[in-house]
Amino acid sequence: MSQPAIRARELGDLLRSRRERLQPADVGLPAGARRRTRGLRREEVAQLAAISPTYYTYLEQGRQVRPSRQVLDALASALRLDAAERSHVHELVHGAPPTGTPAVAESASPALVSLVDRLEPAPAYVTGRRWDVLASNRAARLLWTDWPSRPPEARNMLWWMFTDPAAREVMVDWADEAAALLGRFRAAVARHPGDAGLGELLDRLHAASPEVRRWWPRHRVAPLGSGTKRLRHPVLGEVELHHLVLQVADEPDHKLVTFSAGDRDQARIAGLL
Structure with missing residues (x-):
């Protein structure tokens, strides 16, 4: 043969x-x-x-x-x-692999979507390689934004953080959070230099955000990791959440982010749901 x-x-x-x-x-x-x-x-x-x-x-x-x-x-x-x-x-x-990764749409598995929903009232969401929000439960949408109602190209954590004025109201420490997110994005761009979707998103961010244009040349790189976020809600006021980032074994570029609050704040989030 x-x-x-x-x-x-x-x-x-x-x-x-x-x-x-x-x-x-x-x-x-x-x-x-x-x-x-x-x-x-x-x-x-x-x-x-x-x-x-x-x-x-x-x-x-x-x-x-x-x-x-x-x-x-x-x-x-x-x-x-x-x-x-x-x-x-x-x-x-x-005879050779492709030179880059195409900008194909990502999706979370049905099992992962079901897990995110079952974590309520604890907020949780899943992001993909380019920080597109692939799944989110009601608690996360209550505290951040209603991801499914946004246009497909705007269902992205970076795009929301840097271009939606509401993000600056929601994130109490917006500048620190935005800079750290951009640093994690830079690390992803370095890991996947041929990813057309990452390059296209970076171009859009540069065109839309003066902070991205100013911060990107600083070459800050930030790792994925757990920590604390402070969010502001019109009814709940300021809420402190501890988050844990888990990578999906079948899709290592998919990140499940889960949040926990103190007993009082968790009960208040559950009450709003």
């Missing part, structure tokens, strides 16, 4: 194995009637990747077709491939 044929067969085996490990709920599809196929159906993967079912079938069958990098990125997103798997499929087809 020729080398291209071996690579095509390996790609097909990889796609099939990753399709079979996913369930409809994992990718936001209804389960439907009783299923005979293990995992997702081929046509469901094709639908998620916006390619024809026939073309996807050819790929799984190991036929020597050469999908573009855009198609491979779409398949990687549809099949929830991690960074190493994504690079591997590019190497199988094109």
Whole structure:
């Protein structure tokens, strides 16, 4: 068997194995009637990747077709491939991994969204690689902002912090919090130098925020970590919250941030909910 044929067969085996490990709920599809196929159906993967079912079938069958990098990125997103798997499929087809990470939309898993909701009345939210808010419970939305009601491009912690005037009212120590957040963002940019989404967000922040333009040249880098935040609410007044940052094992760039308050403040937050 020729080398291209071996690579095509390996790609097909990889796609099939990753399709079979996913369930409809994992990718936001209804389960439907009783299923005979293990995992997702081929046509469901094709639908998620916006390619024809026939073309996807050819790929799984190991036929020597050469999908573009855009198609491979779409398949990687549809099949929830991690960074190493994504690079591997590019190497199988094109002989080298992509030079950067595309600005694909991220999403929190249904299990993680459910956990965030179950943590109420303790505030909790999940952010992705670019600090997009991927999930939040009612307590977090009560204290910060109603993330789902914001335009998709504005559901981002950095964008909210630096461009929404309400953030300066909510965050008692706004300057310190904003500078630390920008420092954590700089560390992420350094870890993912080819990430188009990080670069695009940085450009938008520079255009919109004088603080970003002034602080970015200082090269401050801040680590992820636990600590204390002071928030201001129109009904509750000032609330002090202790937060813990947890990284998701399946998606290390996804961060679950949970908050706890003293008994009195926690009871008051629960009362507002």
